[in-house]
Amino acid sequence: MATLAQEPNEKRTPHSQAGSSEDLERSFKADKAKNGDATDDIVEVSSTADSEDALAAVRVKQAQEGGTIVYRTLSWQKAAILLFTEYVCLAILSFPWAFSYLGMAGGLLATFGVGMGALYTSLILWRYCLKHPQLLNICDIGYQIFGKSKIAYELTAIALILNNVFIMGLHTLTGSEILNTLSNHGTCSVVFSVIIMVVSILLTLPRKLEQLTGLGVVSAISMFISILLVLIFSGIQGTHPAVEDFAEPVYITAFAPKGTGFVNGFSAFLNIVFTWIGHIMYPTFIAEMKDPREFPKALYAVTVAEFILFSVTGIVVYRYTGQYTTAPAVGTLRPVFKKIAFAFVLPTTIIIGVLYASVVAKYLFGRIFMGTKHYNNHTVLGWAGWIGCVTVTWILGWVIGEAVPFFSTLLSLMSALFDCYFGYIFWAFAFFELHRGQLWRGQSWIRRTETAFQFVLIATGLMVLGPGLYASVQSIIDNYNTGSIKAPFTCADNSV
Template identity: 20%
Template sequence: MPPIKCDDTRFLSEPLITPSTTNEPVNGHVTHERQRNLEYTQEVPPGLIAYEHENPELFEKGAHWLQTTSALLALQLGWGLWLFPADFARLGWLTGLGCMITLATLTVYSGFLFSRLYATTPGAVLFGDIGYKAAGHFGRRIVYIIIYSLDATRCVILHLAAAQSLRHVFPEETRPPCWQCGLVVLVVASLIVQVRSLAKLSWVFSTGTGSQLIAIGIVLYELVIDPNPEAKRSPQAVTWDNLIPASVAVMNMIFAFGGQFAFIEIMSSMKRPSEFPRAVTLCTTLMGLLYGTVGVIGYWSRGDEIDGIVIFSLGDSPHVRVAAALILVQATSQYLVNLNVWTHNLLTLLARSTSEARALDIHCSTDHCPWKWARTSLFVVLYSYLISTSIPYFSTLVGLVTSSTYLLSAYGLPAWFSLRLLGGSLSVVERMLLCSLIPMVVVFSGVGLYSSISALINDVQSGEGGGWSSSHP
């Protein structure tokens, strides 16, 4: 049998490379799948980036790295940006800038790290494939629990973000209740998400990112021309008394930079996955500049009194309502990216679990049956609407999701898998970094989860939020 090239990215119902490093037979003989795995192992030396799509069909429909950058911006450059002034107010100048630069650096590094993990697992389509290669069925189950819980809950957050943006487009005295705005978002998202190709949706991502940039300009203008002359600022604002709010501020920053949960899925849809670090680096650089600008100017203008989403604390002027309309476009585009990724994940997992023969041909979102895609995407949109309307507390949901899933998916799991898969290719410094990340993630997750649950209980008991009620704040 001729050798199978490592560029063949067709995947089987189980990952192409098993977690075992030996060649034990299965039931007394070597299976065809295991034989393929052996040939992959022989032809892909450690550290070799050899995973481009030679299949003309896959290469033709894959996304260019600039299109991938646009998708990453739409995925990550979202409502977390509007929390940066409040984050700086809880952390202070130096601590806020230090946290932001650290997270930006880690995000760029994660792009290279995920790319190396992807190269060690030819044919990987889901992050669970990386987990299987690193730790067998246990690793894959951990990924499914954490990453796909994040996928599911992130759709809820973004549905709420789009609904709240729509509410603030209207004058305060005529704003419709949250459930009506959420219903409009449900209809729009259900229609557009039927376009399965991320490449074909790149214009939506670009429009959303452009709308966000214009909204940033409007908000910065309002902050600069109308600063608070009595604003109080501090180089370092973290004390024992405000340690929990400061921790929540760090969680908000992690949420703003977080997109690692979808890196493998997006990478598998590229023409050249080896160019993925280039897209992550460009995306993170742009995000860092924007986050820093909004955070610094917002904190300078309003000081430590600023709280929550800055755009909704600027009053009810026509300029602010225009900005709300623009971030509605952005929130919708970001929602569509997450709907696409989560629907793709659900259908791929279902195909594998039922041993569906067509699972052999699934490489990206366009390979799914249109009718199954429609049913699954409508299910995701429906539960996102119901939950977001029942629990309409944006900042609390962000903290809860970040502490319970974001930290683990962005740093904990990649660090663990890299230590298992990359092994000797890691430098001493890199190994120390990855080893230190794991306990830090556990500690920060615990603190954030405790704070978020307490805040959610208080929100529910207060009864404020205006979800299904016709009255609203």
């Protein structure tokens, strides 16, 4: 966990003076007495925290709320907007493709099963954050879960940076694809991706997540319109998708069609898994909420919406395109329909990248400035540091997205590597810590069953890691064999 440096003397508060541990502890106890111990039906928040955790919680609270920049301002409604921003994305238009390999029933079962698992692990994450209010990001959770290990902290930090920067690179690349599609390759693809990067840097400059919620509303509405248009246009075209290799009538299956191999089938399943797994962002959202106890309200609202969007999109588009389904689904639309639907994806592509950029920039900024006046006040050095974190991460994402010739499949490989932990394994260990001493002996059959279920989560994570890595690596090999690997920093047309 990053250490918290002392603020300069002219900005010190009673909680940051040297030798003030007793003041800190008194403040912590007073705060508990004033607000009450937040509880849920499983854990009592901070009731078992040791003095070190208690003091850390007070320092973090002071850093988040004690300056001219107050970070903890998110209501649960605005937290829901951020979740909608994260999940109502272009990946939804890949669900019909997943259904084409898993079948209609198989795709729905996978969507429901993975979604319920994601909701369950998200609630464990939330309870863990309530018990340890000093945790500001996924790195802090990695540090805490694995016995306050600095190694675990650093490894989690590397995963956070790589995960988010790769996703940022994906969004600059996708942005160039959209602009190429809309303009009929109006200019060099690299120029388009640079434009997306510059716009994204400017939109990431606000330092509080609350300031991004307006963009989030625009993103969610824009993507919803795009999804709705894809459904309407698919219905208008009927069972005659606009594909070059149309040779036989469209057909659909209940489960995986004949000839589906392991790589294709498991890649389709992983597509659903990766779309559901967004846990790496949650701790940062929770850390900026006015009342973190209300986070489940946002979580339930978004989960219901996800079930509907994922399922309806998969069912309707697969019904009309069958074995010809592409990822994203706009690939089966006529050119005019494709441009109209794809135009509404552009704002979403930029804004979701901005959200991921903000989370990783917050981690880097906090690691440098936490505990100083520059973290929570408007200072020249503070703003220079924030702008630097934002700009460097966006440039890095753009370079990786353009330089790696098999970037899209590399992103799948990174997702398999990281989502196994952030989607499953982390939260099994968090459960064990939350209920230490109350896992087996003397517990009800419900608790014992839930404890046993944690090993299912660990096994699922390992399944995503092992076969997921195999499927991703094999996809890279297949792309090389078929000659579909793009050149780095190419001006070539990459329209959909």
